[in-house]
Amino acid sequence: MIQLIERAKGFTERVALVSNGTSYTYGQLLDSAQHVAAHLLNGKADLEEARITFLVPPSFEYTAIQWGIWMAGGIAVPLCVLHPLPSIEYVLRDTQAKMVIAHPDYMDFLSPLEKENGVSIVALTPVLENRSAELPDIRTEQRAMILYTSGTTSKPKGVVTTHANIQAQITTLVNAWEWQQDDYILNILPLHHVHGIINVMSCALWSGACCEFLPKFEAESVWNSIKSGRLTLFMAVPTIYYKLIAFWDDASETAQEEMSEAASKLRLMVSGSAALPVPVLEKWRKITGQTLLERYGMTEIGMGLSNSYRGERRPGHIGLPLPGVEMRLVNSDDKTAGENEAGEFQIKGPSVFKEYWQKPEATEKAFTKDGWFITGDIGMLNNGSYKILGRDSVDIIKSGGYKISALEIEDVLRKHPMVRDCAVVGLPDEEWGEVVSACLIPKDEAIDTKKVSEWLKEQLPRYKIPRNYIVRNTLPRNVLGKVTKNELKKMF
Known part of the structure; x- marks a missing residue:
């Protein structure tokens, strides 16, 4: 059934x-x-x-x-x-x-x-x-769906979930985020991905709520939906919030007040599928009064961790494991990572996928011998809440014996007055293993990268300062707004 x-x-x-x-x-x-x-x-x-x-x-x-x-x-x-x-x-x-x-x-x-x-x-x-x-x-154990990984680090793999997996993914979120029959959500997300299919559409339909589709994103249309008063929840990726903020910035003072008041009335606004830059969270909170709820998930597990619906939501953090989700943070010695020590997230529970489609070796490699799914994402426990440092393969830069989080450097770079957006990668280097390299998107004028480096020296240790820079108008992204870092590396 x-x-x-x-x-x-x-x-x-x-x-x-x-x-x-x-x-x-x-x-x-x-x-x-x-x-x-x-x-x-x-x-x-x-x-x-x-x-x-x-x-x-x-x-x-x-x-x-x-x-x-x-x-x-x-x-x-x-x-x-x-x-x-x-x-x-x-x-x-x-x-x-x-x-x-x-x-x-x-x-x-x-x-x-x-x-x-x-x-x-x-x-x-x-x-x-x-x-x-x-x-x-x-039967609940039957295979129900195959979704493909975004392929940011290798060829996309087909992630197989059973009806039981899907039910666990839905019920975890329905309970954690307190979905009700009277909820109404706008779905602006692509429906070949767990975010749009599970978090938005299926949670609404499980609850007897209403899901409205907006097949093509337009900032004005989304703001009009928010202003209509019919929405109770809204979920999007960080780039969507960035575009909504840009639309708000360009509006008249009267229109801004109208948008801000309408957005303040929603009971929950969520950001996911990519790391939410802290400046975007802070600006959204300033204009709407809403602290975006960040969570952590993958195609293979649904959602694993979430900031609290009713409690504190800490910028730059992804909260704690959701009910029904077992999680451990394992360091490079395969031991439990301590407070403020980097480790890899490993997940167990009924929401974890069955297999990669017809890839038994990849499936076996994805799990430890005692059944934990190896996410490949690196994070740490910081003051009672977890934060993501990056994906081991693309966001953790191994340079001169240090493991450096690209996401940490990106967060700092975005605070520079002349940087609109950025992405940081590690490029191969004979001497250092990898060197930190940054792509900068300027706000309006040319950027002096030497001055950026001097500014960064006041913010970060020297080994985290980029040695290479390129300046571009846009970053390469997939359909969910994630920066495709392997594509970015080719641009240097």
């Missing part, structure tokens, strides 16, 4: 989704999902974990397809609407999917794959048409 879908039967008259200006009830969602399941089964008793890929923008139709795949016993593999064809082809080949359900806007885009890979491109509209079938019994 899929508990998420079973629960929806108790909310049939309530509005579940608002999509393209139309409201849909839970009853309509259940009916459409059953039609999808019947079409997919097409006379079979059970899809038996067949991988069904779909390229559909965030919408009512997206949700009906996802739920229909689950009801028929399939594995849902959502594709990213912003990815180029080779990235989509990679997922199709990796999952050996035989079918892509496609929104009309993407039929022509996908057509080359039908010829080259023998994949069936199925139009969305007929799949949603009224059709009935007897549906199989779904």
